[in-house]
Amino acid sequence: MSLKDILSPFGVWKRAAQKPWTIKKPTKDRPGAENYRGFHKNDFEKCIGCGTCEDICQNAAIDLMPVDKVDTDMGDSGLRPLLDYGRCCWCALCVDVCPTGSLTMSNEYTWISDEAEDFRFIPGADETKWQNESRGYKRSENMQLIDYDRVEMSELEPENRDKTFIEIVKGYNKEQAMKEAERCLECGICVAQCPAHMDIPEYIAAIREDDIENAFRILYETNPLPEICGRICTHNCETACALHNNGESIAIRWLKRYIADQIPPEKYKEVLGTKHLADPKINKKVAIIGAGPAGLSAAYYLAILGYEIKIFEALPNAGGMTRYGIPKYRLPYDQIDKDINYIKSLGVKVQFNTRIGEDISLEKLHNDYDAVFAGTGLHLSRSTNIPGSDNKRVYFATNLLREVTLGNEIDVAEKIVVVGGGNVAMDITRTLARLQNKKYGKVQITATSLETEDIMPADREEVVEAREEKAIIDPGWGPKEVEIENGKIKGLHVVKCTSVFDDEGRFNPKFDKNQKKYFEADMVVEAIGQGMDLSYLSEEIKTGLKFGPRGRIQVNEKFQSDLKWLFVGGDIIQGPDVISGIANGHIAAKGINKYLL
Amino acid sequence: MSKISESKYKNFKADREKFPKMENGKPVIDLDSHKFTKIWQGPQHPGVTGNMSMEITLNGDEIVDAKTHVGYLHRGFEKLLERRKYIQGFTIVCRICVPEPDTNEYCYSAAVEELSGIEIPEKAKWIRTLNLEMSRIASFLMWIGGQAGSLGMGIIGQWTVSMRDFWLDLFEEISGGRIYHMYIIPGGVRKDLPKGFKDRARNLVTKTRKLLSDVERTFFNNSIIKSRLKGLGIITPEMVDEYGIVGPNARGSGKEYDVRQNTPYLKYNELDLNMLTATGGDAYTRAELRYQEMHQSLDLITQILDKIPEDGDIQAKIPNVINWKIPAGQTYIKAESTRGEHGFYVVSDGSKFPRRVFNRGASYTHAISVLEKLAVNTSISDLAGLMVSLHTCPPEIER
Ligand code: SF4
Ligand code: SF4
Numbered sequence: 004m005s006l007k008d009i010l011s012p013f014g015v016w017k018r019a020a021q022k023p024w025t026i027k028k029p030t031k032d033r034p035g036a037e038n039y040r041g042f043h044k045n046d047f048e049k050c051i052g053c054g055t056c057e058d059i060c061q062n063a064a065i066d067l068m069p070v071d072k073v074d075t076d077m078g079d080s081g082l083r084p085l086l087d088y089g090r091c092c093w094c095a096l097c098v099d100v101c102p103t104g105s106l107t108m109s110n111e112y113t114w115i116s117d118e119a120e121d122f123r124f125i126p127g128a129d130e131t132k133w134q135n136e137s138r139g140y141k142r143s144e145n146m147q148l149i150d151y152d153r154v155e156m157s158e159l160e161p162e163n164r165d166k167t168f169i170e171i172v173k174g175y176n177k178e179q180a181m182k183e184a185e186r187c188l189e190c191g192i193c194v195a196q197c198p199a200h201m202d203i204p205e206y207i208a209a210i211r212e213d214d215i216e217n218a219f220r221i222l223y224e225t226n227p228l229p230e231i232c233g234r235i236c237t238h239n240c241e242t243a244c245a246l247h248n249n250g251e252s253i254a255i256r257w258l259k260r261y262i263a264d265q266i267p268p269e270k271y272k273e274v275l276g277t278k279h280l281a282d283p284k285i286n287k288k289v290a291i292i293g294a295g296p297a298g299l300s301a302a303y304y305l306a307i308l309g310y311e312i313k314i315f316e317a318l319p320n321a322g323g324m325t326r327y328g329i330p331k332y333r334l335p336y337d338q339i340d341k342d343i344n345y346i347k348s349l350g351v352k353v354q355f356n357t358r359i360g361e362d363i364s365l366e367k368l369h370n371d372y373d374a375v376f377a378g379t380g381l382h383l384s385r386s387t388n389i390p391g392s393d394n395k396r397v398y399f400a401t402n403l404l405r406e407v408t409l410g411n412e413i414d415v416a417e418k419i420v421v422v423g424g425g426n427v428a429m430d431i432t433r434t435l436a437r438l439q440n441k442k443y444g445k446v447q448i449t450a451t452s453l454e455t456e457d458i459m460p461a462d463r464e465e466v467v468e469a470r471e472e473k474a475i476i477d478p479g480w481g482p483k484e485v486e487i488e489n490g491k492i493k494g495l496h497v498v499k500c501t502s503v504f505d506d507e508g509r510f511n512p513k514f515d516k517n518q519k520k521y522f523e524a525d526m527v528v529e530a531i532g533q534g535m536d537l538s539y540l541s542e543e544i545k546t547g548l549k550f551g552p553r554g555r556i557q558v559n560e561k562f563q564s565d566l567k568w569l570f571v572g573g574d575i576i577q578g579p580d581v582i583s584g585i586a587n588g589h590i591a592a593k594g595i596n597k598y599l600l
Numbered sequence: 601m602s603k604i605s606e607s608k609y610k611n612f613k614a615d616r617e618k619f620p621k622m623e624n625g626k627p628v629i630d631l632d633s634h635k636f637t638k639i640w641q642g643p644q645h646p647g648v649t650g651n652m653s654m655e656i657t658l659n660g661d662e663i664v665d666a667k668t669h670v671g672y673l674h675r676g677f678e679k680l681l682e683r684r685k686y687i688q689g690f691t692i693v694c695r696i697c698v699p700e701p702d703t704n705e706y707c708y709s710a711a712v713e714e715l716s717g718i719e720i721p722e723k724a725k726w727i728r729t730l731n732l733e734m735s736r737i738a739s740f741l742m743w744i745g746g747q748a749g750s751l752g753m754g755i756i757g758q759w760t761v762s763m764r765d766f767w768l769d770l771f772e773e774i775s776g777g778r779i780y781h782m783y784i785i786p787g788g789v790r791k792d793l794p795k796g797f798k799d800r801a802r803n804l805v806t807k808t809r810k811l812l813s814d815v816e817r818t819f820f821n822n823s824i825i826k827s828r829l830k831g832l833g834i835i836t837p838e839m840v841d842e843y844g845i846v847g848p849n850a851r852g853s854g855k856e857y858d859v860r861q862n863t864p865y866l867k868y869n870e871l872d873l874n875m876l877t878a879t880g881g882d883a884y885t886r887a888e889l890r891y892q893e894m895h896q897s898l899d900l901i902t903q904i905l906d907k908i909p910e911d912g913d914i915q916a917k918i919p920n921v922i923n924w925k926i927p928a929g930q931t932y933i934k935a936e937s938t939r940g941e942h943g944f945y946v947v948s949d950g951s952k953f954p955r956r957v958f959n960r961g962a963s964y965t966h967a968i969s970v971l972e973k974l975a976v977n978t979s980i981s982d983l984a985g986l987m988v989s990l991h992t993c994p995p996e997i998e999r
Pocket of ligand 2: 059060061062063064065086090091092093094095096097098
């Protein structure tokens with residue numbers, strides 16, 4: 004043992020003279036780091052109550068709760084996370100998965116209370132001393148635990164589609180669909196948004212499990228037209244999708260199409276378990292007016308309940324607006340047939356070319372059937388009624404689209420202006436662009452609408468694709484006059500539209516007359532909306548009904564009118580869109596069943 | 601760096617006459633003979649590392665039999681993980697070792713990545729390496745305080761545990777947490793290094809080196825410490841493989857085994873590091889070796905700070921974690937913790953949840969079979985020092 008070993012330990016005294024490291028008032032002088040995982044904060048404006056935080060918390064420290072002042076809204080469940088600090092471990096996984104980025108943490112780490120219940124709180128609703136603290140943990144931009152990028156859909160290139168009516172969207176293959184399905188957060192925000200409340204997370208989960216037959220059964224629980232909806236549904240669900248807040252929403256519509264595309268028609272009955280429905284079990288008959296989505300949906304759900312169903316359709320084929328309003332490149336007719344043939348195979352009869360009110364009276368249907376469902380749709384077109392709009396080369400979009408489906412030749416001018424900013428306007432623009440291309444070898448069509456591009460009601464991809472097909476989309480103008488010379492159209496005068504809706508959100512367009520524009524054209528197409536044709540209601544029947552705003556027939560929550568035997572649904576009640584029609588038809592079917600039992 | 605001492609193999613001299621007879625390798629203890637006392641050291645005992653206890657049989661103050669008891673800390677981590685999504689695992693595995701959670705985070709994440717075929721970005725690899733070395737120094741600083749404290753020298757613990765807190769400050773900066781960092785996650789790391797971090801880390805390396813020189817002067821050049829630790833708990837080279845001893849406990853008995861060098865992971869093969877070994881095999885040798893490894897970690901941290909790229913991704917693209925399924929398979933990932941080889945065996949059955957997550961911590965051997973063997977023939981007053989010299993960590997035993 005050396006002397007050094009005895010003396011050197013006394014070196015500890017050296018430090019007695021040094022400044023201590025300890026901080027006297029640690030909580031005051033020592034805030035948590037910039038990035039500290041402290042107490043939670045939640046920005047209510049951004050939070051959508053999706054519950055992904057609740058789902059990922061492995062300590063079950065989060066519960067979603069209704070809170071005052073937050074209502075359920077489009078894409079917002081109205082719920083907000085409640086945190087239980089008896090369970091939380093401050094891992095911040097909830098922060099990292101929050102698809103809106105609303106949930107963050109402050110750098111605060113001391114909280115004293117003798118009331119245990121205080122430590123269960125709703126950040127954002129309950130007052131906290133750190134609610135305005137900007138420091139603390141946030142998800143880092145370059146770290147993602149959720150996949151915000153949609154699996155790309157392959158489509159026909161513009162140069163391969165601008166002269167044909169071949170379907171543009173090719174659909175997902177299995178690998179793509181499963182990858183896309185994997186992105187789902189299973190929050191269910193979409194279910195609330197879907198008019199038919201389809202069980203979207205469930206069928207997406209079935210895709211992930213590669214159990215397509217189960218997925219298909221889930222579709223049919225709420226929607227008997229999956230091939231149609233899988234292609235042209237207005238997909239409110241995708242607008243509501245939680246991923247939409249930070250990236251691209253799940254391609255719900257394409258996934259639905261993927262499911263339906265996988266099942267060949269001959270397997271429908273086996274998969275859906277409807278093999279032995281041939282004989283009606285219930286000895287009651289229901290007549291349905293109109294073979295559109297609402298009528299078909301009502302027919303389907305009544306048929307599987309065992310009713311005898313007959314649909315009366317004015318046109319020579321079924322599908323309503325989905326066939327006669329939507330061009331083939333978006334929704335091929337064989338796909339419509341696939342959905343409809345299955346419904347027919349359940350014993351549903353369809354009598355075509357029969358207009359109720361002309362060929363058969365509604366009273367007769369009432370006499371011959373136990374109940375009637377009317378889903379007659381919006382087939383009358385509205386006109387701008389501007390000077391010159393009575394010229395014979397001013398057409399209605401829906402009429403032209405119907406003629407195209409019927410296989411009739413339509414007037415295609417060299418220069419065309421379309422008035423309207425919705426999907427119908429885009430449909431006719433793109434249809435005419437194809438026909439112009441075939442006839443003249445070039446496209447000279449302009450679509451103009453009151454709404455500016457950001458608020459145009461048409462789907463974004465419709466506008467983009469129309470442009471790819473060389474149509475000009477020039478929104479934000481109000482039509483003033485169709486210029487006519489010697490009975491021939493020369494063009495359309497428009498003025499700048501400064502606003503479409505007033506402060507209360509009512510349609511009340513304002514114009515700036517000094518900003519003008521002129522579109523040269525020798526044909527004008529109006530696509531500014533449709534109205535209903537209720538001429539099949541005789542005066543006597545009308546007296547038994549009540550009418551609500553915009554001339555709509557008043558119905559109860561089961562779509563039953565004041566005439567108990569008459570149920571009404573579809574675009575004439577709600578929408579217009581396919582999925583609302585399907586939803587109405589389904590509910591009405593349940594209503595009819597209840598009424599007839 | 602100080603030179604590793606040659607231990608004098610100062611065996612405890614015992615009067616073998618008074619010892620109980622051995623039968624089938626077990627002492628036959630007749631408590632009614634009044635020659636023996638049975639006592640429990642732990643689980644609440646300042647000399648015990650974490651919550652475990654030793655059931656010891658004494659003859660006077662001499663231990664004639666020792667048995668390790670665990671279970672006080674059992675939280676069922678491995679079982680819990682079977683009901684957790686892959687991403688949720690990182691919030692649990694860190695708890696397997698309080699002083700050094702990062703090795704768990706790394707091994708678990710690397711196993712998940714290997715099973716799902718994910719290659720993490722370069723920068724993330726560098727940051728992970730830094731993180732692991734930072735956690736080694738933080739763990740060693742705590743250990744040396746414990747080693748001194750177990751022999752009654754509390755001052756070293758006060759110095760080094762405060763220094764450890766400065767390292768925890770750095771962890772807090774990058775990860776947002778001081779103890780459970782939850783920073784290395786499957787796919788990469790959660791945050792980039794904050795501005796000015798590298799300079800602060802370099803300063804802390806200097807500060808720590810300075811403290812270590814004080815520790816060297818007062819702890820290693822200390823006649824009492826030497827007399828207490830030299831010859832205590834000798835691990836012979838033969839025992840190393842027989843017991844599966846790893847880490848400084850093995851290297852202190854001449855075994856050249858360090859996962860960072862034998863099977864380099866992350867960025868260790870791009871760093872300059874030597875295998876540190878010694879041959880003394882006793883507690884003092886191990887302490888000196890760990891002291892050298894602390895300097896080695898500081899040196900590695902300096903090297904890494906120079907090499908971390910400024911730009912680059914910190915995370916590989918991973919699927920939506922809510923539905924993350926991993927192809928069926930199994931893997932074992934290991935890393936060098938301060939206690940030696942630390943590993944995770946992860947089995948996936950192709951579902952969203954791991955089929956099995958098994959953690960192999962060095963303490964499983966060190967605190968049970970090795971400690972039970974080395975404790976016999978020592979004085980009860982040396983048991984705490986012996987236990988710390990094996991650097992045992994009970995939660996590792998009872999995952
Ligand atoms: S994950 Fe985010 S948006 Fe969803 S409920 Fe939680 S805090 Fe709100
Ligand atoms: S921080 Fe972790 S434990 Fe706490 S609520 Fe969020 S996910 Fe749950």
